[in-house]
Amino acid sequence: MPRTVGQIDQAKSQAILDAAAEVLGTGGLSAPMDEIARRAGVSKQTIYNHYGSKAELIRAIVDRRVEEIAAPLLAPGAQDHPQEALAGFGRVMLELVLRPLGRSMLKMTVQAADDMPDLARAFYEAGPKTSRRRLAEFLRAETLAGRLAVDDPDQAADFFAGMVIGVRQIAGLLGVEQAAEPEVIEQVAQEAARRFLRAYGVD
Amino acid sequence: MPRTVGQIDQAKSQAILDAAAEVLGTGGLSAPMDEIARRAGVSKQTIYNHYGSKAELIRAIVDRRVEEIAAPLLAPGAQDHPQEALAGFGRVMLELVLRPLGRSMLKMTVQAADDMPDLARAFYEAGPKTSRRRLAEFLRAETLAGRLAVDDPDQAADFFAGMVIGVRQIAGLLGVEQAAEPEVIEQVAQEAARRFLRAYGVD
DNA sequence: AACCGCCTGGACTGGTGAGTCCAGTTTTCC
DNA sequence: GGAAAACTGGACTCACCAGTCCAGGCGGTT
Numbered sequence: 001m002p003r004t005v006g007q008i009d010q011a012k013s014q015a016i017l018d019a020a021a022e023v024l025g026t027g028g029l030s031a032p033m034d035e036i037a038r039r040a041g042v043s044k045q046t047i048y049n050h051y052g053s054k055a056e057l058i059r060a061i062v063d064r065r066v067e068e069i070a071a072p073l074l075a076p077g078a079q080d081h082p083q084e085a086l087a088g089f090g091r092v093m094l095e096l097v098l099r100p101l102g103r104s105m106l107k108m109t110v111q112a113a114d115d116m117p118d119l120a121r122a123f124y125e126a127g128p129k130t131s132r133r134r135l136a137e138f139l140r141a142e143t144l145a146g147r148l149a150v151d152d153p154d155q156a157a158d159f160f161a162g163m164v165i166g167v168r169q170i171a172g173l174l175g176v177e178q179a180a181e182p183e184v185i186e187q188v189a190q191e192a193a194r195r196f197l198r199a200y201g202v203d
Numbered sequence: 204m205p206r207t208v209g210q211i212d213q214a215k216s217q218a219i220l221d222a223a224a225e226v227l228g229t230g231g232l233s234a235p236m237d238e239i240a241r242r243a244g245v246s247k248q249t250i251y252n253h254y255g256s257k258a259e260l261i262r263a264i265v266d267r268r269v270e271e272i273a274a275p276l277l278a279p280g281a282q283d284h285p286q287e288a289l290a291g292f293g294r295v296m297l298e299l300v301l302r303p304l305g306r307s308m309l310k311m312t313v314q315a316a317d318d319m320p321d322l323a324r325a326f327y328e329a330g331p332k333t334s335r336r337r338l339a340e341f342l343r344a345e346t347l348a349g350r351l352a353v354d355d356p357d358q359a360a361d362f363f364a365g366m367v368i369g370v371r372q373i374a375g376l377l378g379v380e381q382a383a384e385p386e387v388i389e390q391v392a393q394e395a396a397r398r399f400l401r402a403y404g405v406d
Numbered sequence: 407a408a409c410c411g412c413c414t415g416g417a418c419t420g421g422t423g424a425g426t427c428c429a430g431t432t433t434t435c436c
Numbered sequence: 437g438g439a440a441a442a443c444t445g446g447a448c449t450c451a452c453c454a455g456t457c458c459a460g461g462c463g464g465t466t
Contacts, residue, residue, distance in 0.1 A: 012443090028317040030233075030423090032422080032423055032424085033424065034423080042443085043445060044444095044445085045445085046443060048425070048426085049442070053425080054424070110376045110377060111313075111314055113377050114378070117378055121377070121378075121379055124373075124374065124377045124379045128370065132370070152394075158369060159369075159395065159398065161370065162364075162366045162368070163365045163366055165365070166362075166366075166369040167331065167361045167364065169372070169373060170331060170372060171327065171331075173313045173316065173376070174316050174326065175316045175320055175323050175324075176323065188358070191355075192362065195362065195402040195403070196402065198402045198403075199401045200398070200401075215413090233453090235454085236455085245413090245414090246413065246414045247414095247454095247455085248412095248455095248456085249412080249414080251454095251456085252412075256454080257454065407466105408466090409464100409466085410463100410465085411462105411463095412462085412463090413461080413463095414459100414460085414461075414462095415460095417456105418456080418458095420453105420454090420455090420456100421453090421455105423451095424449105424450090424451085424452105425448105425450090426449075427448075427449095428447090430443105430445100431445105432442085433440105433443085434440090434442090435440085435441095436439090
């Protein structure tokens with residue numbers, strides 16, 4: 001049995017968050033608390049002990065995942081050949097968007113945007129905005145190094161991100177799935193990087 | 204769809220649709236029927252006389268607008284210089300996405316996707332899918348004419364559409380607005396077209 | 407004029423779900 | 437071992453909302 005800190009059971013906190021993310025992500029934000037409780041193997045009261053309300057539970061889900069979502073975007077090494085670095089960015093973005101986790105996270109946030117605009121904004125800042133910023137920084141650095149000729153790094157970052165995830169994002173939101181085989185991801189990321197380099201190359 | 208063609212008031216039908224699109228688009232799909240009735244200057248019973256249920260009302264909204272949404276994409280003349288034709292596509296797409304109508308339509312459909320997957324699919328086919336197809340056809344034609352060198356027109360169309368509307372789409376869904384001045388639209392469309400031509404030019 | 411059907415407004419039903427309460431049980435801490 | 441705190445499960449309250457019902461008003465048709 002797990003160690004507990006206060007008297008509150010941390011393992012249950014995680015189980016609740018996992019169950020809630022799963023249930024709310026697939027069934028929509030209107031999914032009932034009872035189902036979350038059932039899925040988490042926990043009584044409804046316990047959920048309210050840990051998080052005070054449904055809104056705060058949702059907040060907790062997003063807060064927990066938001067940094068872990070943008071984190072992989074630090075990884076791609078900026079010192080390789082630009083083609084590989086760019087493709088790396090693209091691959092990570094695509095995986096983020098196609099993975100059930102990222103998908104349901106976005107869906108939840110969109111659905112919550114009406115009632116909790118602050119949450120939507122926080123998600124936007126931590127997710128899309130941050131990733132664009134990192135990409136823009138990379139483009140700026142590469143331009144300074146003379147390997148690219150990007151005049152407006154922010155716009156160029158938007159362009160590249162849009163190329164890679166554009167369609168799939170909205171297809172995912174609408175529940176119009178197409179499978180996400182790794183080789184497709186790789187092909188799209190590589191091709192987007194290649195075309196982008198042609199569009200913004202120094203030549 | 205039961206068209207009880209008695210003395211039913213067509214003007215009221217429109218007023219209801221307009222009010223419903225407004226209310227459901229801004230307040231979310233959970234906005235109450237009473238508010239729609241109030242906004243339309245009509246009794247709730249009348250709404251149920253015209254459309255049988257909330258679900259069918261939503262369906263009617265989407266059905267009415269869906270073709271009128273993709274329609275402008277026919278316009279851009281394919282015979283001009285590719286740069287202008289492409290920029291035209293981009294401009295139309297951007298306006299579609301930024302206009303409150305298109306925005307609320309997308310938001311509604313995303314929110315409804317859980318409960319009415321067929322509606323989401325229909326919207327996807329008529330909207331994003333159709334526009335990509337037309338763009339892809341254009342690219343194919345231009346390639347045949349020797350003015351472009353596009354090997355995979357479908358993917359290229361996705362890329363271009365993503366460049367133009369990518370970020371704004373999700374920003375809009377999250378309610379993180381930035382104003383849409385016409386000159387910004389124009390600049391983005393032109394720049395995207397320019398870069399795309401560099402990426403896919405014949406040279 | 408008399409009829410018919412759409413309209414209004416407001417009251418009403420039924421279902422669902424958030425959040426609470428409670429009595430009894432388990433777990434942790436000292 | 438015993439107290440305190442957390443957990444369970446199930447019943448319960450309360451609010452909200454889709455959809456129905458009804459009594460009366462209004463406009464067109466014959």
